Amino acid sequence: MIQRWLARLRPPVEPALSPTDRVSPRDAGLYDAMLDGWFCNETGELLKGFALGAGDTLLDVGCGEGVATLFGVRQGASVIFTDSEHDKVRDLARQVAGHTGAPFLGLVSNSLPLPLADGCANKIVCMEVLEHIHQPEPFMAELVRMGRPGAQYLLSVPAPVGEHLQQGIAPPAYFQSPNHVQIFSAERFAALVEDAGLVIEHRQASGFFWVMGMIFFWASQQAAGRSLEGAVRDRIQAPYPPLMERWASVWQDLLTQPDGLAIKQVLDRFMPKSQVIIARKPDPSARGGA
Template identity: 80%
Template sequence: MIRAWLRRLLPAAQPAPVAAPEPVPAGVSPRDIGLHDAMLDGWFCGDRGELLKGFAITPGDTVLDVGCGEGVATLFAVRQGASVIFTDSEHDKVRDLARQVQAQSEQPNLGLVSNSLPLPLADGCASKVVCMEVLEHIDHPEPFMAELVRMGRPGAQYLLSVPAPVGEHLQQGIAPASYYRSPNHVQIFTPERFAALVEEAGLVIEHRQATGFFWVMGMIFFWASERAAGRDLGGAVRDRIQAPYPPLMESWARTWQDLLAQPDGLAIKRMLDGFMPKSQVIIARKPPAAEVAR
């Protein structure tokens, strides 16, 4: 049914000098396909040192990753030679990430268990600030944003993301009710509200994008599978979804890989990302000290 629905989005068949995609083996990982999908959007450009296109990390940077989770951004920064400060409210995540950072970095690094209000860090401690998929968990996002701005140096660059409203509202019909209660998602940001939150905190927006249709559908299939199995993970978030994956999620990952292999697959992906993204992303910058003083 899903494959038929996606076929209707494809243009009329045209002769194309492209080879048929290789068969995808059973047991394909949704996380691997999701990573490939993210890289098509400009994420994790290791050869250019860009966590996202337009957000480069260099050995001279100190990167603050607030709500680090599994540490994807922190470990990317470590591989670029930067110093990292990473925080999360969950002790196990900070502990496990600290072990990985210590094994891979010779730079000064710091891991903190904190709810971030406030963070025990000096003003202007970071040249790059990352806060992805965190603000939706915060009861009062304005003072949280003020704390992020405090810790960036003048001229510091920020990479911020929150779930997009269309995908959030769609999941409300199938996700457990606890997914939309503290400490899970207690805020839904329209694009206008998200931009206003960033700008009113004193940052200047440099870039915006929507991404992740693949994961909206993947999460819906995850919730459906959990319901069918009689399980309720109490508001599980994406970084807790690990192998073995439900067959429905694996089937969706194969379908998405098949779509991307089509001649117009990338164009269709971008259209779907704009129509129903998982996340909305903002790259912003703290004004230089001279501008702040005016």
């Protein structure tokens, strides 16, 4: 499924959906992300301001389904990816091997220190991982250690407003290890990054679509009397609950309206799913040459 998504990525200069299109919640969420500056093939930017190319080594920590890794491979970057789940690393390695003949490395690990050399990458991605970590400060120190001087970082965690709303409907296990054990305010997230020695270049928050989508998912599961233990977003696959399907249809209809993008931006600011930071590791040699 991820390969199909990546094959369809394009910069959303004009509406890519029409009111008659039928899309899944995953596809609607993907298009919503593209409107926020994600997955621009033409510029090679995973997110606007975070470009990948043939000269880069991308380290994707907590790779999950591998969206960032596969995007990097498509841009010609060398890739290293890690996750605590063996199946995810195995499946992603198969996909990467099918896309590139270049060397790559996939590791199953959730321990500190991570079994990688200092300065092994110049592009580091760690998305929706830190909220799972009981001690995020030493984990951030590991991320910084593995970046070269001047390395760029793309980091994301859930926004607090969406997390607090889901605490009222999600199962208790969703906020217990190995799921979410941290809720980061915007101030705490920025401090975590800066205290680790990185310089913040860009911040954004978005994803109202997914906050509502997750709430509708939890409600549908409860109404159907299904067990919710262990359910996280990357495990929500078709067939989707009808309520989620309908929500995707409503959202796609909104985005095709003349003021749809402006409304989306208002809602994203009001109730974002994720907060994102792009940061950079200082390069003392570059400063010395200035």
